Amino acid sequence: MPKSILDLIGNTPLVESRTLNQNKNVKLFFKLEGHNPGGSVKDRAAYNMLKSGLERGDLDRNSKLIEATSGNTGIALAMIASIYGLTMELVMPENATKERVQTMRAFGAKVTLTSSDVGIEGARDYAESKVKNDGFIMINQFANDDNWKAHYNTTGPEIWKDTEGEITHFVSSMGTTGTIMGTSTFLKEKNPDVQIVGVQPTDGSSIPGIRKWPEAYLPKIFNPNKVDSILEVSQEQAADMARKLAMEEGIFSGMSSGGAVTAALRLADTLESGTIVCIICDRGDRYLSSDLFG
DSSP: OOOSGGGGSSOOOEEEOSSSOOOTTEEEEEEEGGGSTTSBTHHHHHHHHHHHHHHHTSOOTTOEEEEEOSSHHHHHHHHHHHHHTOEEEEEEETTSOHHHHHHHHHTTOEEEEEOGGGHHHHHHHHHHHHHHHHOOEEOOTTTOHHHHHHIIIIIHHHHHHHTTTOOOEEEEEOSSOHHHHHHHHHHHHHOTTOEEEEEEEOTTOOBTTBOOOOGGGOOTTOOGGGOSEEEEEOHHHHHHHHHHIIIIIOOOOOHHHHHHHHHHHHHHTTOSSEEEEEEEOBOGGGGTTSSTTO
């Protein structure tokens, strides 16, 4: 029996596509990360980053913590910081959905909104300045090895177990790249032939949670050798697929999940056979104030 909310992180369901996948020789599974208590895949990384930092003594209850986030990591950090009694400031572009801001504040975090003109890069710059000038400690999901190790220790093993080792392709949107780095590392150890497929937005597309980073902001945890191929999806494709997931598969998720599924279905159409696992990274209810489901 779970002893705390933290024990409910991970072990998320894996469900098979019944409608959208039209290739009868390919199995497509969705890993429903919205079932984590904070509502997204980021619970895994946030828990491991805070827990490991506390265990090493890098963090304590007197630490002034700060992190730039597009949303899901911030919610996860706010939730877990509240359990550990940690002070947390979260920095986001001002065009983040109000559900995300309100959820972070509900957990007791301070939320600072930066100009949407400079995006998440601007939020990262603000957090860096607070570290440099005001004595803050940044969790730094983009360079923190505890981010990808969370997925090496949990997401990868869960997928391997639940597919009984039959997985042939893993598809994940790429933001901080922690999910794809950790899961790839584990799956490749089990079977080097498993193909790891990353998903990025097309040029000019804005998809929350998926990024094509400028070189200066490329996550330090990212290792291109751990990704076999990258598929690009447009903002319109990602949004359309998020709506189709809800209406045709009963899976309520955000736009980054729509992007990942778009890529997974494109991949499925090219295969003679296989078992694809695609990450559904969060729940759709944190997008209701946007025009995604309007």
